[in-house]
Amino acid sequence: MIASERKPEYYRALLEKNSEYEGVFYVGVKTTGVFCRPTCPARKPKIENCEFYETAEQALLASFRPCLRCRPLSHPQLMSDLVRQLVDAVEAHPEKRWKVQDFRALSVDASTARRQFKKRFGMTFVAYARARRMGIAMKQIRSGKVIDAQLAAGYESGSGFRDAFTRIMGAAPTRLDRQSILKAAWLDTRLGPMIAIADEEALHLLEFVDRRGLEREVERLRRRTRSAVIPGYTPPIRSIEDELNRYFEGRLSAFQTPLSLLGSPFQQEVWDRLTRIPPGQTTSYAQLAASIGRPAAYRAVAQANGANQLAIVIPCHRVINANGELGGYGGGLSRKAWLLQHERRMIATPRTDA
Structure with a gap:
């Protein structure tokens, strides 16, 4: 979602149907559930009912569907019949x-x-x-x-x-009473929305909503726990929401929310080592493999890193390539770079409850 300080500018462009902003933003209208281009001819919503996005994908993931009047994904002069x-x-x-x-x-x-x-x-x-x-x-x-x-x-x-x-x-929502239940909540963070899934005791999943493969992660979690997922909050979700807020404010460097780690013994050993990497520091896949006594298993370590379902909390973003390059990250390299820089600043200038 676009930063709040740009909202007045983009809202004026929407009211004016300013074509200069075509491709710059899309607007999601909370009262109708649709998203539009800046020049949409429909009646304009109040500003408090607008959310602005840089890309159509962001608007889609935020639950908005394409407007049938301005057709933000099917401009007749720019889109092929296919x-x-x-x-x-x-x-x-x-x-x-x-x-x-x-x-x-x-x-x-x-x-x-x-x-x-x-x-x-x-x-x-x-x-x-x-x-x-x-x-x-x-x-x-x-x-x-x-x-x-x-x-x-x-x-x-x-x-x-x-x-x-x-x-x-x-x-299906009408059949949830016959299954074990996990609850899922949408958490807005400085780096974009995340989804948290937990039972009453522990957090099972924390991922950015736009992460590739998120559906497969949810499916894997459902199979392993034999559960269905419904919207709602549990104590672990409330806890991680509070801790994430303090983390992004630079006031928390160690998470205490109870976690449920569903993985092989090897994966769990890798994840445990990840949590021991201090904030503001990084390690390589090879160094991580050596630290668990498996120096030749750096590729398996990388795979375990990628299988982590608890972004930020299990800090796989602190693992980089041996040559100093960032390497991969499920949440995107720009987020990985931001997280590392944020943690270095946090350690350099600690705040009260960090």
């Missing part, structure tokens, strides 16, 4: 996970769709479809509601909502 066809197909079945045979059914070449979507939107078609699908589930998590929001999600019958929710969170 891309428009695929956008319409996603809106018809937003819960679908697209496979090669789905493209064949539409007589569409998957590589062509990827190339054209990337050129037009800066993301692939699969990324667009995923963002739309995830946005549906995130809408419920963000609002804390399950049943009451299904019409607001844009479905007359609610079946599309249930399908999308089930594919990501594991059970």
Whole structure:
């Protein structure tokens, strides 16, 4: 989401339908659940009902669907018939996970769709479809509601909502009483929204909403715990929300929220070592492997690092390449660089409760 200090400027551009801001921002309207381009002809919402985003993907992940009037993803002068066809197909079945045979059914070449979507939107078609699908589930998590929001999600019958929710969170809302329950909450942070999933005792997952592979992480968590996920808060979620706020304010360097680590003994050993890397310091995969007595297992260590489902709390961002380069990070390299710099500043100028 765009920083709050830009909100007045972008709101004026929206009121004026200023075409100079096309491509600069999209606006999500909380009262309607849609997102628009700056020049949308629809009646303008109040500023308190607007959220501004730099990309369409951010708006989709925040649960907004494309406006049918200004069509922010299908400008007729900028979009090919193929891309428009695929956008319409996603809106018809937003819960679908697209496979090669789905493209064949539409007589569409998957590589062509990827190339054209990337050129037009800066993301692939699969990324667009995923963002739309995830946005549906995130809408419920963000609002804390399950049943009451299904019409607001844009479905007359609610079946599309249930399908999308089930594919990501594991059970139709009406059947949750027969399963173990985990609760999920949307947490706004300085580096973007995160999703926290926990039971009443411990935190199971903490990830940035736009992380690639988040659906697979949720699926893996559901299978291992034999649980479904519904919107809501638990004591561990309240705890991590408070701790994250203090962390980003530079007042906390060690997390105390109880954690549930679901992994192999090797993975858990790697994660335990990660928590021992002091804030403001870094190590390499090879050094991490050596520290657990497995110097030749640096590739396995890297894989365990990537399997971590508790971003920031299990600080995999403190592991870099041996040559000093940042290496990979599920939340994105810009976030990794920010976190490392933030922790160095925090250690250099400690605050009261850090």
